[in-house]
Amino acid sequence: MTVDTSPGTEDDQDPAVAAVPASGTQAVDAAVQAAETVLTRRFGSAIGLVEPEALPGSGPATVVRARIAASPFGLPRTLVIKHYPDAPPRGVADPFAQEAVSYQLFTALPAEDRMCPELLAHDGPLRVIVIDDLGRAPTLWDKLRGQDARLAERALLSWARSLGRLHATTAGREADFEALLRRLGGFVPDEDTTPAVACARLPTLLAEAVGVTTPDEVRAYAENVCEASASSPYRAFSPVDLSPDNNLVTSGGVHFLDFERGLVRNALVDAAHLRVPFATCEDARALPSGMSEAMIAAWKAEVSGVWPALGDNEVLSAHLLDHQMLLVWVTTWADLGGAGAEVRPNRVAALVSWWKDLGTYAERGDRPEVAAHAREVAKALDARFGPGLELPLYPAFR
Numbered sequence: 085m086t087v088d089t090s091p092g093t094e095d096d097q098d099p100a101v102a103a104v105p106a107s108g109t110q111a112v113d114a115a116v117q118a119a120e121t122v123l124t125r126r127f128g129s130a131i132g133l134v135e136p137e138a139l140p141g142s143g144p145a146t147v148v149r150a151r152i153a154a155s156p157f158g159l160p161r162t163l164v165i166k167h168y169p170d171a172p173p174r175g176v177a178d179p180f181a182q183e184a185v186s187y188q189l190f191t192a193l194p195a196e197d198r199m200c201p202e203l204l205a206h207d208g209p210l211r212v213i214v215i216d217d218l219g220r221a222p223t224l225w226d227k228l229r230g231q232d233a234r235l236a237e238r239a240l241l242s243w244a245r246s247l248g249r250l251h252a253t254t255a256g257r258e259a260d261f262e263a264l265l266r267r268l269g270g271f272v273p274d275e276d277t278t279p280a281v282a283c284a285r286l287p288t289l290l291a292e293a294v295g296v297t298t299p300d301e302v303r304a305y306a307e308n309v310c311e312a313s314a315s316s317p318y319r320a321f322s323p324v325d326l327s328p329d330n331n332l333v334t335s336g337g338v339h340f341l342d343f344e345r346g347l348v349r350n351a352l353v354d355a356a357h358l359r360v361p362f363a364t365c366e367d368a369r370a371l372p373s374g375m376s377e378a379m380i381a382a383w384k385a386e387v388s389g390v391w392p393a394l395g396d397n398e399v400l401s402a403h404l405l406d407h408q409m410l411l412v413w414v415t416t417w418a419d420l421g422g423a424g425a426e427v428r429p430n431r432v433a434a435l436v437s438w439w440k441d442l443g444t445y446a447e448r449g450d451r452p453e454v455a456a457h458a459r460e461v462a463k464a465l466d467a468r469f470g471p472g473l474e475l476p477l478y479p480a481f482r
Contacts (some may be wrong), residue, residue, distance in 0.1 A: 111167075178270050182344060185421060201339065223333065250320070289421075437474075446458055
């Protein structure tokens with residue numbers, strides 16, 4: 085789910101009506117009513133909400149910003165409501181439960197370690213979450229598409245630090261997360277099988293799509309990385325969706341917004357996105373030379389106290405190469421149609437860039453067979469869909 089926090093246009097109509105499209109009025113009313121009910125129950129006194137403003141999103145929740153009419157409890161002036169009216173089928177991960185439990189996990193931490201809004205109230209039967217409103221701060225995506233390279237660079241480093249702090253403060257809390265999830269009636273998701281499927285099927289897909297044969301030793305390496313990743317000791321909470329528009333850049337650092345897919349997993353899966361920036365984002369672009377290394381250093385500074393082994397550059401680089409390869413394989417399999425999707429021309433340049441980068445890092449990491457294969461794939465992708473494909477920089481760095 086992606087929330088649009090950009091300022092809306094002013095209107096002469098009543099703000100409680102003007103902010104809400106007619107087609108969504110009932111959904112917004114239901115969200116506000118659920119929020120008022122859970123807040124009243126939580127604080128023991130009626131709390132009214134006014135001036136609801138629907139916030140567009142791509143997920144299953146109705147997202148609303150509203151103002152508290154009057155409250156004796158020192159609550160924030162405005163808050164954000166996320167209402168999930170429809171429960172998923174039995175045995176399927178519930179985005180409401182995952183988000184509510186994620187906020188519970190962080191709200192129990194000291195304020196300085198909370199990399200997200202504070203959870204004010206939630207209710208399982210009503211399927212509603214009420215969180216603190218961080219306001220109309222710019223998102224990381226806003227910074228990347230802006231015109232100030234220094235501000236964009238600082239935002240990226242702040243994002244990497246926040247991601248590391250998020251991992252460090254939730255390391256070893258998998259049992260807590262799962263207990264909270266079960267208490268709320270949520271389904272504890274199994275380990276993601278997508279990497280295993282991609283590792284098994286990408287070689288055939290590459291042969292059919294671009295005529296590249298995957299050497300047995302490269303295939304074996306990928307399969308070993310996939311197996312080891314699922315049993316890694318470096319487990320911590322992950323938002324899973326690391327798109328730049330899901331992160332608010334505030335004076336207190338970058339804050340994460342979207343936990344609908346939040347779970348505990350191998351933190352190195354997230355860290356790989358520092359080398360393959362925003363790989364799952366539809367409009368992923370390139371970063372300037374050296375930016376990934378600076379982001380990795382910022383992330384490492386936060387996690388090395390919890391996982392001392394990752395303070396060793398050689399150890400960390402080996403792990404990052406493993407998970408960089410895994411991420412590139414998974415993304416390529418999905419983008420070339422392995423998950424039933426059509427090939428998206430705007431993504432091919434990104435794939436070419438990421439395979440080239442994988443070749444460079446594999447060469448540095450003494451994996452010549454992986455480097456040679458990666459360069460061959462990059463060349464074949466460019467020949468098939470190009471030639472001369474180049475991934476443009478984010479606008480702030482042009």
